[in-house]
Amino acid sequence: MRDILDLAGRVLIALLFLGGFVQKIGDPGPVEAMIRSVGLPGWFVWVVAAFNLLAAVCLVLGPRVRVWAVLLAGYCILTSWFHWELRADPWQVTIVVKNWAVAGGLLVLAAHGPGRFVRWR
Template identity: 70%
Template sequence: MGNVIRDWLNLAGRVLLAILFAGGAVQKLADPAPVQAMLAGVGLAEGLVWPVAALNLIAALGLLTGPRVAAWALALAGYCVMTSFFHWQLRADPWQVTIMVKNWSVAGGLLILAAAGPGRFVLWR
């Protein structure tokens, strides 16, 4: 596969990942109550929803435009692994476990992006 195709595939993957995190930011900003309940349920401050929403939005923009796509990808991989444990609800809601595993899978894709780098389609390096 040529470098041009790799660069376009890399950009497409970054756009899809950025949509996920931008959507998460919008969801948290529009209806913070579910996230606040999850945070409170594990003894964390409900107000953390706001910096988390900001992180989601800023990181989504970082994945799309640069700079430091690899650093954003690593940070988001860690975020996905950490937040996956909110979904460990095997007895209460088995579907939440699927979301947990999907978070791990997204983290895996982000680690691949961190290793591969952004390709040539970024606004800043």
């Protein structure tokens, strides 16, 4: 049962990053604006989109699920800053809290490992 729950948890977290990928390629403008706001070039949105897709796949199939979990926890904390900058909108504060909660789940995944159902270790 534990391995099935581990897999289900990884899939659910991966769906969040897959959704981020779809959102970024479907409507890159808002993310480009956030990226530009910190002095990076707008085209960096495509790098972030690719990272989201790769991360989603690697969380589910591997390899190095624990490493990806730590990287993604850091990514969630880092991207929270963009939403915090827009905190006048209560929805943005909710996204900050969600990002920190997901980061916490990812750190638990990193600590305990992905379970038995991983395609590539």
